[in-house]
Amino acid sequence: MTTLKQVSLAALLALGLGATATAQQAAPGQQRGDQVDQLDRMVDLSDDQKQELRELIKDSEGKITEMRTEAQQLQQALSDQIGPDYDEGEIRDNAEELGELTGDVTAESVLLQARIQDTLTEEQRATLEKRAQQQREQMRKMQEQMRQQQGGQ
Incomplete structure (x- = not known):
């Protein structure tokens, strides 16, 4: 995987997974707008891109929410x-189905990031990469400071 793809994927994962994790807590439509607006502030999206991204996110979040509900039931x-009267076959069947659902949730999340990236122009992807590099550098510095503080105690 190229560095551009890794960095962009990391940034998009941060956006996508953060939105997915909090989507159930937000008012309907609120998180989608917040997520697209955040990306817009980073890379200056066109109105068409904003609309397309909102539709992509809404569709994916709906699928992911359904799968997570099913996973909770499993x-x-x-x-x-x-308990003492367990059914090994049923346990294994449910566990296998849960594993498949977990994989489906992961696939849907990654597909969303790929679709988002496909919506962006080359210049926007480059801007996003630059922002992701800056964030990684900030994280590295913070981790280094924490290590130094822990070592000095």
């Missing part, structure tokens, strides 16, 4: 199986 079913 986790509950697995918990209910704990």
Whole structure:
């Protein structure tokens, strides 16, 4: 994977996963706007890009929410199986289905980032890469400061 793709993916993952994690807590439509607006502030999106991104995010978040609900139900079913009268076959079936759902959630999240990146121009991707590099450098400096503080105690 090229450095550009790694950096862009990291930045988009931060946006996408953060939005996905908090989407259930936000008012309907609020998180999508916030996420697109945040990306717009970073790379200056056109109105068409904003609309396309909102649609992509809405679609993906809907799918991910459904899959997470199903995963929670499977986790509950697995918990209910704990006891002396367990059914190994059912436990294994539920665990396998849960694993597949987890993979599907991951795939949908990565596909969303790929679709977002496809919506951006080359210049916007370069801007996003530059921002991601700056954030990585800030994180590196903060980690180094923390190490120095812990070593000095």
